[in-house]
Amino acid sequence: MNEKSFNIALCVNEVRAKRPLVHHLTNYVTVNDCANITLGIGGSPIMADDPREAADITGIASSLVINMGTLNERTVPSMILAGKAANEKGIPVIFDPVGAGASAYRNETAAQILDEVSISVLRGNISEIRYIAGLSASTKGVDAAEDDHTGLDETGQMAKRLAAKLDCTVAITGAVDVVSDGQRVICIENGHPMLSNLTGTGCMCSSLMGAYCGAAPGRILEAVTAALLSMGIAGEMAYEAAGSIGNGSFRVALLDTISHMSDQILAERGRFYEA
Amino acid sequence: MNEKSFNIALCVNEVRAKRPLVHHLTNYVTVNDCANITLGIGGSPIMADDPREAADITGIASSLVINMGTLNERTVPSMILAGKAANEKGIPVIFDPVGAGASAYRNETAAQILDEVSISVLRGNISEIRYIAGLSASTKGVDAAEDDHTGLDETGQMAKRLAAKLDCTVAITGAVDVVSDGQRVICIENGHPMLSNLTGTGCMCSSLMGAYCGAAPGRILEAVTAALLSMGIAGEMAYEAAGSIGNGSFRVALLDTISHMSDQILAERGRFYEA
Amino acid sequence: MNEKSFNIALCVNEVRAKRPLVHHLTNYVTVNDCANITLGIGGSPIMADDPREAADITGIASSLVINMGTLNERTVPSMILAGKAANEKGIPVIFDPVGAGASAYRNETAAQILDEVSISVLRGNISEIRYIAGLSASTKGVDAAEDDHTGLDETGQMAKRLAAKLDCTVAITGAVDVVSDGQRVICIENGHPMLSNLTGTGCMCSSLMGAYCGAAPGRILEAVTAALLSMGIAGEMAYEAAGSIGNGSFRVALLDTISHMSDQILAERGRFYEA
Numbered sequence: 001m002n003e004k005s006f007n008i009a010l011c012v013n014e015v016r017a018k019r020p021l022v023h024h025l026t027n028y029v030t031v032n033d034c035a036n037i038t039l040g041i042g043g044s045p046i047m048a049d050d051p052r053e054a055a056d057i058t059g060i061a062s063s064l065v066i067n068m069g070t071l072n073e074r075t076v077p078s079m080i081l082a083g084k085a086a087n088e089k090g091i092p093v094i095f096d097p098v099g100a101g102a103s104a105y106r107n108e109t110a111a112q113i114l115d116e117v118s119i120s121v122l123r124g125n126i127s128e129i130r131y132i133a134g135l136s137a138s139t140k141g142v143d144a145a146e147d148d149h150t151g152l153d154e155t156g157q158m159a160k161r162l163a164a165k166l167d168c169t170v171a172i173t174g175a176v177d178v179v180s181d182g183q184r185v186i187c188i189e190n191g192h193p194m195l196s197n198l199t200g201t202g203c204m205c206s207s208l209m210g211a212y213c214g215a216a217p218g219r220i221l222e223a224v225t226a227a228l229l230s231m232g233i234a235g236e237m238a239y240e241a242a243g244s245i246g247n248g249s250f251r252v253a254l255l256d257t258i259s260h261m262s263d264q265i266l267a268e269r270g271r272f273y274e275a
Numbered sequence: 276m277n278e279k280s281f282n283i284a285l286c287v288n289e290v291r292a293k294r295p296l297v298h299h300l301t302n303y304v305t306v307n308d309c310a311n312i313t314l315g316i317g318g319s320p321i322m323a324d325d326p327r328e329a330a331d332i333t334g335i336a337s338s339l340v341i342n343m344g345t346l347n348e349r350t351v352p353s354m355i356l357a358g359k360a361a362n363e364k365g366i367p368v369i370f371d372p373v374g375a376g377a378s379a380y381r382n383e384t385a386a387q388i389l390d391e392v393s394i395s396v397l398r399g400n401i402s403e404i405r406y407i408a409g410l411s412a413s414t415k416g417v418d419a420a421e422d423d424h425t426g427l428d429e430t431g432q433m434a435k436r437l438a439a440k441l442d443c444t445v446a447i448t449g450a451v452d453v454v455s456d457g458q459r460v461i462c463i464e465n466g467h468p469m470l471s472n473l474t475g476t477g478c479m480c481s482s483l484m485g486a487y488c489g490a491a492p493g494r495i496l497e498a499v500t501a502a503l504l505s506m507g508i509a510g511e512m513a514y515e516a517a518g519s520i521g522n523g524s525f526r527v528a529l530l531d532t533i534s535h536m537s538d539q540i541l542a543e544r545g546r547f548y549e550a
Numbered sequence: 551m552n553e554k555s556f557n558i559a560l561c562v563n564e565v566r567a568k569r570p571l572v573h574h575l576t577n578y579v580t581v582n583d584c585a586n587i588t589l590g591i592g593g594s595p596i597m598a599d600d601p602r603e604a605a606d607i608t609g610i611a612s613s614l615v616i617n618m619g620t621l622n623e624r625t626v627p628s629m630i631l632a633g634k635a636a637n638e639k640g641i642p643v644i645f646d647p648v649g650a651g652a653s654a655y656r657n658e659t660a661a662q663i664l665d666e667v668s669i670s671v672l673r674g675n676i677s678e679i680r681y682i683a684g685l686s687a688s689t690k691g692v693d694a695a696e697d698d699h700t701g702l703d704e705t706g707q708m709a710k711r712l713a714a715k716l717d718c719t720v721a722i723t724g725a726v727d728v729v730s731d732g733q734r735v736i737c738i739e740n741g742h743p744m745l746s747n748l749t750g751t752g753c754m755c756s757s758l759m760g761a762y763c764g765a766a767p768g769r770i771l772e773a774v775t776a777a778l779l780s781m782g783i784a785g786e787m788a789y790e791a792a793g794s795i796g797n798g799s800f801r802v803a804l805l806d807t808i809s810h811m812s813d814q815i816l817a818e819r820g821r822f823y824e825a
Contacts, residue, residue: 021691028306029310032579032582032749036797039797040798044693046649046692047619049620050620050621050623052621052653052655053654053656056652056653070323072325073327099321102335103331143319197314198311198314199310200310246315246531246532246535247315247530248311248526248528248529251311252799256796256797256798259747302597303578304581304595305582344597345598346598346602347624348602348624374596374598377606377610378607379603379606380603416571416596417596472590475582520806520809521590521805521810522586522805523804523806524802526802
């Protein structure tokens, strides 16, 4: 890894210094954790999902997170309106296609968003991203299906092709996270299995991307990598703090760890490489 | 209690082995805790409440939880669509008539659901169940009214009659939980008063029933009893762990305890008898 | 401070004794914490935001909290219907104009509520209250803008004028909270900076006001002061308990501390004076 060309060391400092306002169009299941993790990393969260104000609020934001976790006839138009406003303003759009492949409505909504909004980042699990890529995908609701896990090489190539096709950065989260901007492929090894026993860790990861990209809109690949490192390291440190006590304590420890994430911790504990 | 005919000893293992997908049409107040308790007991939660996908998502689920905590014109039709899809697929439907008796809209919705959907389990507090049973009921919002508590014998007989009438299993939660499938009446003595100082413990209990019934759809009475034992024991153990610190710590400890619930703990700490 | 005319010493006891039902029309981001803090202080929360039942539920409540955190075409009419029902019944209405100034829709909604509903309490940060008062206000989403902080004297006079104009009690929360009923001005010095690193502490404060005002509807100024003291002291004690661990632990400790708030703690730790 060429450290000069891929310097993520200043990212947390930048978030905490700039305090980017991250507009979320997200689901009602994990929204509170998304708000608190955004605050924890140094951003400022706002959630406004009515078509009457979705574009207005995007107009004062530094980034936009569109999360498909719970959809309805009111919020889908808001996602499009906010997405277009973000494009017009030139701020990053993070798209989290939760449960893509699980229902016709989710599939149509994902297609509509990708058609009408220019996204900066696409983040999902392997099943969701395979579905978006037009590959065969199993699904088990909002979790990745076992069958969809293929080798890291194949996943990296898929991410690269999809990123080039969509002209964005693609992040596939899993035991090893894989990120590509269409040219480079980064693998992040941090993380902990407990993260899959807590609801919303994917959503929270997208919120972190909203905060990092809002602070560093000109360096999306670095920002996305820093978000994934933050989440992975926080998962490890939360497990070290809360042990295997359960997902109640793990959630608390995860938010605590993000509150104290620093460039030093990212540098010391981050395990990533360019594939 | 005839242990041969009423074996709940294997239930947690079955949930953790089968990882049932539990579709929730539930309220936005306690939904996050419902998701985390479902994960904690070994299930996989999904929430999709738009009529465009409620039936589709039910189609990939192992059970359906319909919780009336917050209702609106969009989610009530989704409850009916999802309920019918669940009936067609033959998966268990758990109905939690939160606040039945508190408004005309809740009353009409409860009647419509019971009319159009075949439910497997009805779970509520004494005021809600008395309302559903057509008995005089006081109500104080979503909590049971003092006046509605009658003796255990009377409650058991009421549960039995209502279960026979609705052709389902009826669970009335309170200081002592009472369950009946219309033939047998089971009383569960586990629990702790702190459970009523935390929002959503009733909702979480219904989610646990979704997970257990999703894993053991052919043994609903056992599954419902195991869910009630799990919640009651978790309440006791959470109090032992967090003491009387407050409802913040109690919530964390409750989720932690559910994450470690085991057949052994159920067998050792469960206090229930056939009335 | 004349203790005879301004006795807040019995307030927590009254909440715990009367267990007021607090109806919330609030946002989906922080609603769970609002419910748990209402339970923690001794009230009983209920959330019902459909126009079909908003007035019915208000009819069984002791107070109404209208929180603009997330608005939509369904909930705004519910806020008006519930507000009018509360006025008819004569129970206190607490209005929290979250994000007023941040979008045309929020501004119009705030104006409509103030036009059609008689409110008892208006609670917001300095930016929101300045917007409502028709003064120039900056805004950064749902947080107060730095530019809007003026001296305490000026803030107190503004609160007093606005309270007289709206015929209600105005509470401006910040490093020092300022309350006025149009005649007197009370300053509350309790609080901790960590409160702004946790989402929903403003909303939770409004919920506490709902509980206190529901228990003591004839003494709104005292009830609002007690709510602000409770939140401020809880912030201090939560920090003492959880230290700077992070916003996960701080949230838990905050709810725990509210669960144990007592008239004695309010008397011993409360730092407030009449300006």
